[in-house]
Amino acid sequence: MDMAADQAQIDELRRQLSGTLLVSGQAGFQQALKIDNGRVQLQPSLVVQANSTRDIVLTLQFAQRHGLRLTVKGGGHSATGYCLNDDGLVLDMSLMRAISLDRDTRRVFVQMGARWHDVYVYLINSGTGLIPIGGGCPTVGIAGFMQGGGYSFVSRSYGMSIDNLVSLTLVTVDGQVRKLDADCQDPTDRDLFWACRGGGGGNWGVVVDMTLQVHAPATDTMLTGQIRFLPDRAQDVLGFYNQWVETLPDEMAVYGIWGMSPSPSDPTVKIQTFGFTVIYNGNATTGASLLAPLLEKGPLTVSLNAITLPDFELLNGASTLVDNRSAYICSGMMMPGAFTPDAIAVFERYMASVPSTDSFIVWTHAGGKVSQVADDATAFAHRGARFVPEVKSIWTNASDARANVEWAHAFFTDLQPHFVGAYVNYIDPLLADWANRYYLGNYPRLLDVKRACDPDGFMDFQQGVGSAFEPDQSQPLDLAPLNRSFVD
Missing domain, CATH: 3.40.462.20 (Vanillyl-alcohol Oxidase; Chain A, domain 3)
Known part of the structure; x- marks a missing residue:
């Protein structure tokens, strides 16, 4: 794309967003790329810090329209930094951290910029004594943790985090905003709700928020x-x-x-x-x-x-x-x-x-x-x-x-x-x-869900569902896969 046109398009997106659009060299750009694993030093062209579902839809549309690879950053605890990328667009969820509690149903609504620390502090301050099925490391983001399964210190008592997921909002690559839960009537929505519970983040679209079941433990401590x-x-x-x-x-x-x-x-x-x-x-x-x-x-x-x-x-x-x-x-x-x-x-x-x-x-x-x-x-x-x-x-x-x-x-x-x-x-x-080690017999169904919700493979990364990547096991070990999110 022509660079002058690029700038005009970037400025137009910035005007449309309620959140923030950052480019390299701008204040806050490098801070937005900070993750737990400092080994990862990828540099995208743009960072969008979404502040609404509409921002997420606009960002997905912009990335597809202009041929930009996109990754989503929640809490920044991706083990190998797949939430970042080189030369593409990073959708940073950190501004969307709203939390609320329905005390009657013991359910917590959480936006996907939140980390478990935010939920723990919120529930402590609620005075209810309720606990979520959350990460043992409180700075882990909820979005990626949940989509991969989510073990908690109390999972033996209450199941995995995904077993306590009541519903979620997902924006798929076509810009549709989908409300997913166990009672979905649409077959695609049912499959997506299944895939979002253990199929891994970065595959199905952008999760906006989740509603989680929380619990009253038998004793205060x-x-x-x-x-x-x-x-x-x-x-x-x-x-x-x-x-x-x-x-x-x-x-x-x-x-x-x-x-x-x-x-x-x-x-x-x-x-x-x-x-x-x-x-x-x-x-x-x-x-x-x-x-x-x-x-x-x-x-x-x-x-x-x-x-x-x-x-x-x-x-x-x-x-x-x-x-x-x-x-x-x-x-x-x-x-x-x-x-x-x-x-x-x-x-x-x-x-x-x-x-x-x-x-x-x-x-x-x-x-x-x-x-x-x-x-x-x-x-x-x-x-x-x-x-x-x-x-x-x-x-x-x-x-x-x-x-x-x-x-x-x-x-x-x-x-x-x-x-x-x-x-x-x-x-x-x-x-x-x-693929087999992570998903065993569930991988064929995950492939079917991927083809249905993202037929062009827009939400792709090196080990995303549907990727043909396989690391070279010869010696000396090829370390190149550690330093990228995409395989071209």
């Missing part, structure tokens, strides 16, 4: 905290954990973490430990009795407190942030009993050779109500998984990128015999057979 062990205890403790978690009620979740933590003898010194983040949705005394067998294993440190879930999430969430450093993130899905001696040995071997002391691995403890939903009831296909490990390989100096990426990639490649898939919310550009 929950037993929460950390239990840590030294690495030489891994075979014994994780072998025990592997069987013990199968005896726990749905109200108890025991997440895992392996990385650096303060030494109990000198908090200014960090040592490598592994251990557990525990959350019991019930009476603290009952929770403590459930933990007794684990505590008999003689942990290095124990820190347990009875606090509200939102308070715990606000206090705990920062510990897993990349926080604008560089990161490569990958994931797996493990079935019940998958922490075998061979699997634990892989954890031991790679954590003993980790190239960065900033890197760590965490895993979600799933099951409970999550597993009581059929794999094809929503687009999320991993209902039977018990553990969802995620490695965050983090570094500061650009020269260290290859060593850190190759370490994490090899780590999870060696764990593949113990995995049954991967989690799309920890999307990994280097994952082989990614």
Whole structure:
């Protein structure tokens, strides 16, 4: 396009918007591109900060009319920065953060610029004691989290976030504003509601808002905290954990973490430990009795407190942030009993050779109500998984990128015999057979939904539904997929 014409068209769009249009060099442009993973340094031509559904429709129409690739940025926690792009248009939702609560139905309306922090604070201030099925990291945006499935510390009690999604508003690429819920009569709308629950963000259009079911927990506070062990205890403790978690009620979740933590003898010194983040949705005394067998294993440190879930999430969430450093993130899905001696040995071997002391691995403890939903009831296909490990390989100096990426990639490649898939919310550009690993048997239906709602593939990206991209697995590892959103 002619540059003078471009400027005139940009100015016209700016006049039509109730939100903000930013171009490179303008105040606020770079801040709008800031995301958790500082490794991603993509530079779009335009950023539109929408402030209404009409702004979203206008932006979609503008991008299509002028041949601009488009990505959508919600909370900025895309594991590999697919919310950004080079030379295209980024639709930034950060101005749309309205939240309201219907106390009678216990439902929260949330616009998709909001992050879980906003919802937690809103519900705390409501004085109701109600809790959402939200992210353990409070700075995660709601839109992407929900569309990928959404594990919560209380998912074993109440299901995944998508199981608590009542309705949503979606603008499809044709500019239609669709209200989607379980009672949709239109077949396309029914399929879209299914796809938006686990099919991953950036595929179906732009989600404007959601209505979420929130819950009143059985007690005002929950037993929460950390239990840590030294690495030489891994075979014994994780072998025990592997069987013990199968005896726990749905109200108890025991997440895992392996990385650096303060030494109990000198908090200014960090040592490598592994251990557990525990959350019991019930009476603290009952929770403590459930933990007794684990505590008999003689942990290095124990820190347990009875606090509200939102308070715990606000206090705990920062510990897993990349926080604008560089990161490569990958994931797996493990079935019940998958922490075998061979699997634990892989954890031991790679954590003993980790190239960065900033890197760590965490895993979600799933099951409970999550597993009581059929794999094809929503687009999320991993209902039977018990553990969802995620490695965050983090570094500061650009020269260290290859060593850190190759370490994490090899780590999870060696764990593949113990995995049954991967989690799309920890999307990994280097994952082989990614469509099958993320979606299993649901992928053919997702392809059908994609062809129906976006036949020209406007909402595309490197690992979007329908993409033919497959990363090269030869050595040395090709890192180029980490530095782009699109495959031309």
